[in-house]
Amino acid sequence: MPPVLCIIHCSSLALHNAYGLLPAAKAPLLGKLLSSAPIRTYGQLSGSRTGHGFFAPQVASMFMVQLLRETPGDTIRWNGPVLRTGGGKTRYVVFLNQCQHLLPSAGEGKGNPARKRVVEATLHRMARHELPPTAYPTRCVVYAVRHVPLGTPHGAAKPTLAVAYDQCTTAIRKP
Known part of the structure; x- marks a missing residue:
């Protein structure tokens, strides 16, 4: 350039x-x-x-994962792992980008049931790994960021979150 x-x-x-x-x-x-x-x-x-250009490195994913576990006395909320290395951050963003397979719309790579099952299985493994074992179910929510369309005047709209996937898992294991 x-x-x-x-x-x-x-x-x-x-x-x-x-x-x-x-x-x-x-x-x-x-x-x-x-x-x-x-x-x-x-x-x-x-x-x-x-905010992103054609040479922007490490552009964030348009997906966010949140795990919630509500117990009678408390709510545990997990919004992402603690990532210390560049490689770990890159792998996590690559995984988040795979969440596109949870979307219902058709398109390249979307609507593939095998890929959707792999992403769902990965989310369940994350819930087992990141949250302590309990008899209460875990709710996994994947949000998709809706970006402001080009041509929208500045300040007229802000990016919003839309629920792309909302699934309640069974209890991980009883204490």
Whole structure:
């Protein structure tokens, strides 16, 4: 990539990310700059408007896993493993991306029952490994992040979470 394009792209990413962190009322000049035709068009074409560009390393998955166990006296909530190495983080993101097979819609790789069973089995193993044994069932929820469509004015919408999978497992084992 030519150095000039790198500078333009990084500047565009920085401006969009800064605007996303500030309330619109505190950054009116930045809002006007980002809505100008050249910057808006470049952001739409390059993807820098979404916070990720065409050379963004380690882009987060669009899925999140949460395990819940409700007992009469307490609720245990697990939102992800403690990952200390880059390799562990990469493997976890790859697994999260496999959660696309839990989605009901058709498409490449979606709707494959064998892949769906593998992801479900992995989720059950995670629940057994990460939560203490108990007689109470564990609820596994996979959320999909709905990103704001390109072309949406800044501040008009924020990414939301949608439940992609919600399954209650049987009790892991009795204490």
